[in-house]
Amino acid sequence: MSFSNYLETELLDHVFANNAYTSPTTVYVSLHTANPNEDASGAEVSGGGYVRQAGSFAVSGNTATTDAAIEYPTATADYGTVTHVGIWDAETSGNMLAYAALTASKTISSGDVFRIPTGDLDITLD
Numbered sequence: 001m002s003f004s005n006y007l008e009t010e011l012l013d014h015v016f017a018n019n020a021y022t023s024p025t026t027v028y029v030s031l032h033t034a035n036p037n038e039d040a041s042g043a044e045v046s047g048g049g050y051v052r053q054a055g056s057f058a059v060s061g062n063t064a065t066t067d068a069a070i071e072y073p074t075a076t077a078d079y080g081t082v083t084h085v086g087i088w089d090a091e092t093s094g095n096m097l098a099y100a101a102l103t104a105s106k107t108i109s110s111g112d113v114f115r116i117p118t119g120d121l122d123i124t125l126d
Helices: 005-016
Strands: 027-032 053-055 057-060 063-066 080-088 096-108 122-124
Touching: 005 096, 027 096
Parallel strands: none
Antiparallel strands: 027 053, 027 080, 057 063, 063 122, 080 096
């Protein structure tokens, strides 16, 4: 998973310029049909009952891993082919913090439920 330009700047400013960064109390996971890139410009799913879902992570060493499943509402319209996920500091709008390609793309049609099982989303710093 890669950090967004926003988070990279905030962390550098926090560590090297001694300016406080307040972490979000809740992070939200988005679904994308194109690479969101570091500037959050890639196509996020919209419509069809889609809404970002809260994510919960546990940290061990240099890795944060989801400690609960993330499940989206039943799609009421086709989402298209989901290829990427993003991590945000708000349920709507806000700032993208990180993003990654899915191991396997998934086409979401009306009636489908997209689910990320516990432990299947990792953020690793090396």
